[in-house]
Amino acid sequence: MELESVPGVGAKTATALRELDDPERALRDGDVATLSQAPGVSEGRAARIARGAIRADHDDPGGFAATPRAREIFREALGLLQERTVTDYAAKRLETLYPSGVRSRIEEVREFTERAIARDPDPAVREALSGVEPLADPGDVRVRDRCLATSDAERYAEAQEAIPEVSVEVVDDARQLAELARSYSTVVALDEAFAGVDVEGDVRVEPDALAEPASVVPERVLTFFARNRDRVRAAAEVHRVAGLAAPCDLETLADALDRLEADGSVRGDDELDRLATAVDDLDAAVSTAESVANDHLREAIEERDVTIEGTDLLSLVERGAGVDSLLGRELADEYAAAVEQARDHLVDALELRDTEAIARRAFPDEPTYPVERQEDVVSRLREELTAARDQRATRQKRALADDLADVRGDAEQLVANALELDVELAVARFAADFECTMPEVTDDGGFDIEGGRSPLLDVPFEAVEPVDYAVDGVTVLSGVNSGGKTSTLDLVALVTTLAHMGLPVPAESARVGRVAELHYHAKTQGTLDAGAFESTLREFGELVTDITADRPVMVLVDELESITEPGAAATIVAGILESLTDREATGVFVSHLAEDIVAASDADLTIDGIQAEGLVDGELRVNRSPVKGQLARSTPELIVEKLADDDGEDGFYAGLLGKFD
Template sequence: MDLESVPGVGAKTAEALSQLDDPERALETGDVAALARAPGISEGRAARIARGAIRRRHGDHGDFLATDRAREIYRDAIALLKARTVTDDAAARLETLYPSATESRIREVRSFTGAAIERDPDPAILEALAGVEPLSVPGDVRVRDRCLATSDAERYAEAKEAIPEVSVEVVEDTRQVAELARSYATVVVLDEQFAGVDIEGDVRVEPDALERPEEVVPERPLAFFAANREPLRAAVAVHRAADLDPPCGLDTLESALETLDEDGRPRGDDELNRLATAVDDLDAAVSTAESVANDHLREAIEERDVTIEGTDLLSLVERGAGVDSLLSRELADEYDAAIAAAREHLIDTLQLQDTEAIARRAFPDEPTYPVEHIEDVVARLREELTTARDRRAARLKRELAGNLADLRADAEALVDAALELDMELAVARFAADFDCTLPAIGDVAAPDGSQADENAGAPTTGVAIEGGRSPLLDVPFGEVEPIDYHVDGVALLSGVNSGGKTSTLDLIALVVVLAHMGLPVPADAARVGRIDEFHYYAKTQGTLDAGAFETTLREFGDLVTGVAADRETLVLVDELESITEPGASANIMAGILEALEQRGATAVFVSHLAGEIRDVAATEIAVDGIEAVGLEDGELIVDRSPVKGKLARSTPELIVEKLAEDGDGFYERLLEKFEE
């Protein structure tokens, strides 16, 4: 894939993405977390790149949301979904969902949604998901006890790129290889020409080593699995709780993780533990063994009276003998016993097996007091134990790395499936929390690929909502009154103050956006014509000055003239009359609605001037109304569902009507003014 062919990806971004292990896969799957690991790519930028890759794949121009308010509704919808994720990664993945006019994209997401809403967001699954996160790739693995060697410059560059964890050295002859063997514990020679050469040390001639990096640097897969132990264990728990079909044996993966500690070292091997403990405890064990011998001798000396004849003392002095000779002569047996006790203590404490002979030479046979270890022998013992430990660890590392390397792709798939499940469960929870249903949308096939009954007869234009409730209101969702409303063509929506006109527009907008995202909508049923462009204009705060008024008119002029005959357009406008004087506003809105109707657009204009607009319009414009059915304790009683073809009465008219019921002639005459 040409990375720069993705919308929004320039040369610098392409260079950053190329540093990922598999940027094509990340782009194809919309893996926002993986894309965000590229240098200099934030999570928000990664989401935009992922959306660009999806749009490219579907030939989607990405111009569905045409106004700021339309984009706000989309952000509100995404926020509701993200609030129902457990992991940050699933929240980031939801950013790849966007409203589209492209049938293939809508169908793709509807297929995902159809499966998602069948998911059961069991608390056990959600609890397990809390520990899942994208797998990290440790970047600080560095191995200093081995190196690669080659005489070929091209091979040198290849090795530096393939196995950056170890040093790569250039050699010209056997002598230089031998020098490396004295500096490194292991030298892996990549050139066949050195095969059969006898060099002291651990020198291996392996021309195919670059094809088996896990054998040269087993620390690489070990570090990867060590760094990701907890997310992998959590992903295993998710698969078990959700009864997902895993890409690998869960018991096999768990067993492999149990043999690895948090630092990437093999664990659970008794022999390695014995050798490691012996190396770590050697100095302390030697010191304690010295104490054992000296305590034994001290007790022996304290318990015996040693008598030396004068001639014997003179003889010892003449020979320059000291206490050692005295010990040899008088306490030879006790000294032997003391040394034997020291040796046995050292061997038993360190659980020595193959190095007992060296350990026995750590204390001198010739009597001396105080007893001290022989440093050269202890150093030799330390070297033997360390070598045995490292060889054992290296063998276990290679074996474990070989097993784990084969599991890496499955481990990544395991975590990816868990994160994908979190995304699905967010959709399922959204659908359950807001009593959602999958809407019929234009000519888009059902999730199973068929033209299902629910889509049969779905309008190619317009919106129809049955039992719709908006989750965007500042009241608990259970208290939201359901509404029914449908519109095809252009319509004016009238109604009393606080009767729900704006919330009706918001509900229409939310249903349209979610439907074109391929997601369920908060309604008992909904049918949406497939829309190419969605324009939503929020209520203007206060009358505009001349300059702002002109700008707004130009914006609507561009909208009207830009509506193409072959592009379905939905326009929602909330109280445009507030931009200028009422009389002028009615004329302006009538002209806009006439032009939109001529171009076949679907539009709903909320206005308190619906009657005036209808009267000045050159064509018949539908007027719907949200009716107030009365007053109770000073509060309006409203039927929130708009009534088709009904100009709703205003709040003042309702109040005057209530006052006129008392038979007061003034209020009756005042009421007649409303009826004229």
């Protein structure tokens, strides 16, 4: 798929999408989560790009919802679905669904919908989904304790691109390699020429390292899982609760994640913990060891009488001796014992093993008071412990990264499955909440809705009265004020839109003729001025002209007569209906001028009526299902009829009622 061929994808966006591993696959699958990982592409933008790719794949020209009201119906229908999602991803993913007049697209979504409505919208699954989010790919990993080394300029550039997390150094010989080994805890030499070179420090010759970045920078894998640990765990829980087939063994994955700290380090290794603690506590342990030695020496001095003969004192003074010499002569054994206590404390406090010999040199054998550390030895000890810690950590990281790298693809699939399940469950909940059924989508035109109930009304869905309505061709719908004419048009528009989205419809059954466009014109508030009136007529003129057998349309119009004077309106509506009838369009025009329109038309128009059954306690009682071929009685007629019943046959109201015949 050529990225620039996708509607809405220009050169800049195409460049961003190419940074993804497989943008064509993401576009083909409508994978909003992956598309939104491209630089500068938000989830909303990703959904629009995915829709464009889907249209391109099905050669879909778009434009099904051809008027503002038709687009409102689509957005409201989509909103009902999105309200039933748990994750933000699913809400955005649903935006890849849109009404289409292309059979292949409708069938594609119908297959998805059949799977979705078979799902059980279990509240426990919904709860588990609350912790699932698209995986984040951390781009801020930086490792400073190791480096790559090469003598080749071209390989240097390759290394920088392949493993940007570590420094890449140019070396010419073993001496320079040794210098690097003193600065880094680990050096990975990329050149085969360095094999067999004896260099002090952790220097590994790995010519294939660039092909296996995780061996050099296990932090790449570990940071990915550390950042996404809770999301992967939540996705695993979704699989358990929903009974989904997992792409990997969930217990093995859980065990690996349990070994990972939130910062990407490895937990559960006693030796690594010991070394890390030794590095952290070194200064404190050395200070305490000094105190142990000095406390012991001070007590020894305080408890002991030291006698020096005059000749001995003169001899010491003549030689320039000080307190150290006195200690060496009089308290040599006590000093040795004090230093040994300090050394033992340091070794025991830090639980030193391989570095014990260095630690014991931290306090001098030569007597001195107070006893003080030898900073160069302590620094050496710190370097050794730090190197041992880092090397141990790297080995542990590599081992864990190897395990996790093997399941990264599975973890990504695990999360993707959970997110897609949320999309399916939103459709399942929509179907269950509004008692939906899968409609029959035909190429015959018209529609037939049985037991349809609109969830767009401002009443609880369970209180909505069911409507039966079928139309083939063009009809005029009449009815009393507040009788449900507009809500019937809304129901027809909603069922038509959902059917062309490939989704279930809120009805006991429904047949919908496939159309290329839905034109729904809502009621205009007030009479239009001359310019707006002309614009409206032009719009209908273009609509009628564009209708062809290959591009059928459905036209729903609510009281078009409100745009001008009633007499002229009946003539204009009649002319529009004649043209729509000639082109075999499907249309429903709601009007209070039904009789006048039929009289003004040369076409064989039908009139359907939403019949008022009477007034009960001042309230209008209506049969919400339009009656075919019958003009609806008006509210004034019903009121006059009620008054005539009370007035008798020869009364004023009886005569007035006769005027309605």
